[in-house]
Amino acid sequence: MTPEFPLEDQRDDAVDEKVGLLLVDDEPVKLIAHEALLAELGQTIVKASSGLEALQALLQHDFAVILLDVNMPDMDGFELAELIRQRPKFENTPIIFITGYSHSEIDRLKGYSLGAVDFIFLPVVPEILRAKVGVFVKLAQQTQLIKKQAERLAGQARERTLELELIQKLNQQLLETNSELEAFNYSVSHDLKAPLRSIRGYTEVLVEDYGPKMDETARGYLGKIERAVGRMENLTRDLLAYSRIMRESIKLESVSLGEVIKEAMALNAALQAPPAAITVQRELSPVLAEPRLLTQCLCNLLDNALKFVPSDKQPSVLLRTERADDKVRIWVEDNGIGIDPAHHQKIFGLFERVGEVRAHEGTGVGLAIVARAVERMGGCCGVESAPGSGSRFWIELKAA
Amino acid sequence: MGTGSELDILLVEDSSDDVFFFERSLRKSGVAARLQIAEDGARAIKLLGNGSRWGEHDLPDIVFLDLKMPNVNGFEVLDWIRRQAFAASLPVFILTSSEEPRDRDRARQLGARSYLIKPLRPEELRDVLSDLKVMKA
Numbered sequence: 001m002t003p004e005f006p007l008e009d010q011r012d013d014a015v016d017e018k019v020g021l022l023l024v025d026d027e028p029v030k031l032i033a034h035e036a037l038l039a040e041l042g043q044t045i046v047k048a049s050s051g052l053e054a055l056q057a058l059l060q061h062d063f064a065v066i067l068l069d070v071n072m073p074d075m076d077g078f079e080l081a082e083l084i085r086q087r088p089k090f091e092n093t094p095i096i097f098i099t100g101y102s103h104s105e106i107d108r109l110k111g112y113s114l115g116a117v118d119f120i121f122l123p124v125v126p127e128i129l130r131a132k133v134g135v136f137v138k139l140a141q142q143t144q145l146i147k148k149q150a151e152r153l154a155g156q157a158r159e160r161t162l163e164l165e166l167i168q169k170l171n172q173q174l175l176e177t178n179s180e181l182e183a184f185n186y187s188v189s190h191d192l193k194a195p196l197r198s199i200r201g202y203t204e205v206l207v208e209d210y211g212p213k214m215d216e217t218a219r220g221y222l223g224k225i226e227r228a229v230g231r232m233e234n235l236t237r238d239l240l241a242y243s244r245i246m247r248e249s250i251k252l253e254s255v256s257l258g259e260v261i262k263e264a265m266a267l268n269a270a271l272q273a274p275p276a277a278i279t280v281q282r283e284l285s286p287v288l289a290e291p292r293l294l295t296q297c298l299c300n301l302l303d304n305a306l307k308f309v310p311s312d313k314q315p316s317v318l319l320r321t322e323r324a325d326d327k328v329r330i331w332v333e334d335n336g337i338g339i340d341p342a343h344h345q346k347i348f349g350l351f352e353r354v355g356e357v358r359a360h361e362g363t364g365v366g367l368a369i370v371a372r373a374v375e376r377m378g379g380c381c382g383v384e385s386a387p388g389s390g391s392r393f394w395i396e397l398k399a400a
Numbered sequence: 401m402g403t404g405s406e407l408d409i410l411l412v413e414d415s416s417d418d419v420f421f422f423e424r425s426l427r428k429s430g431v432a433a434r435l436q437i438a439e440d441g442a443r444a445i446k447l448l449g450n451g452s453r454w455g456e457h458d459l460p461d462i463v464f465l466d467l468k469m470p471n472v473n474g475f476e477v478l479d480w481i482r483r484q485a486f487a488a489s490l491p492v493f494i495l496t497s498s499e500e501p502r503d504r505d506r507a508r509q510l511g512a513r514s515y516l517i518k519p520l521r522p523e524e525l526r527d528v529l530s531d532l533k534v535m536k537a
Contacts, residue, residue: 190497190498193497194415194417194418194497197417197418197421197497197518197519198415198417200519201417201420201421201519202417205424237499240499240500244500244501247500247502248501248502292501
């Protein structure tokens with residue numbers, strides 16, 4: 001039995017429910033005698049003294065087995081059996097004929113070759129009667145049990161279907177909420193640009209037109225405003241880039257990494273200026289990617305590689321690829337501060353920053369962009385690192 | 401066309417701050433130009449279409465067009481310009497804060513000459529305008 005059926009339940013079912021036995025005989029004495037013989041089977045016994053009474057009883061009850069006296073006036077056992085069989089509900093109900101040894105009866109009995117028919121010769125031997133009826137009682141009980149289990153299974157299936165529908169509905173709601181959040185993020189980030197531009201613009205005007213008239217402290221404050229605006233501009237830029245990954249439709253194509261790296265370095269001024277030493281492996285395997293997304297990923301990884309380096313150390317980055325089967329792993333290896341393995345998963349989440357944030361300023365979005373873009377391109381990414389021994393970030397994509 | 405060596409510029413921009421920064425950049429660029437402002441797309445179409453100071457076929461030398469504006473946005477203005485026979489060759493430069501590739505693509509499809517991100521530095525503006533002056537001369 002499967003675990004879906006607790007033991008208790010099984011026992012409930014196993015406690016055989018009472019089934020009906022219909023005894024049909026025109027002789028009251030025989031009816032009473034057969035009833036007494038069958039009483040120990042513990043079932044519900046209904047007696048009928050004619051075919052008509054039997055048909056009435058059949059209208060009201062279900063029976064596991066019908067015992068028919070063949071020799072009855074008006075309607076004999078065979079005629080009654082014909083009528084019973086005509087009703088779809090009883091076409092399979094077992095019938096036991098009780099018959100004498102008359103040749104005519106035996107001949108007609110042979111006509112019944114159906115499985116659900118048996119016969120008992122008069123005089124009735126109690127053990128035989130009980131044994132034969134008992135077989136049909138057991139059969140009826142097992143049929144009922146199976147029917148019940150089937151109903152319960154159907155019920156469970158219905159419940160599962162409902163649960164599934166609920167889950168799908170919730171999923172749909174989640175998707176809608178998610179896309180609303182995406183739209184919200186996009187609108188907010190986009191709408192923040194205009195006021196930020198105004199703050200930056202007027203700050204510049206102040207510095208240019210009134211800077212000479214200000215004292216050192218006032219100019220210092222303006223510098224602080226500009227740096228704060230810069231951080232905010234970076235944040236809106238990164239959040240827009242993050243939301244763009246899902247908004248833009250993408251088409252994967254064969255991408256030469258050399259081109260993408262050049263593009264990524266051109267995008268970020270920090271990547272061009274010495275003293276950063278960026279080494280690119282001579283032979284790079286082409287990958288299947290969306291050029292814009294991959295450029296963004298490498299730009300962010302290179303940016304991190306240079307950013308998280310102790311101030312007394314010259315940043316050094318190695319870019320290389322590793323091909324395995326139909327996959328290419330792009331490695332960006334730095335000599336920076338490294339990352340505790342406990343944080344390796346976390347850092348790819350949105351706004352997750354670890355370590356000395358003050359010293360190494362970031363928006364907390366860069367690696368989330370990488371993870372999301374790589375996922376969108378059907379790849380995966382990760383990092384191997386430990387504090388003090390640099391970080392080796394990797395992106396895995398399909399080989400082109 | 402404007403007279404003499406001065407360029408006629410139409411700036412379509414709903415933000416007064418951005419108008420201020422544009423004027424400032426233009427002044428600092430040192431390029432001699434007359435600047436006309438349209439505060440939104442509808443006004444730009446009205447100015448270009450009829451009764452403007454340029455007259456029916458007397459157009460500005462260059463249009464700087466913002467994209468996100470109330471009522472009639474920059475794309476709609478651009479589309480309208482391209483469908484006017486007399487204005488079809490008018491150089492339109494998009495000046496926006498949107499770095500969305502899809503906006504860039506759409507502007508190119510609608511025939512924008514270039515796509516510039518705000519704010520426009522005096523040097524950038526000087527480069528754009530001097531190229532235009534060379535062509536005009």
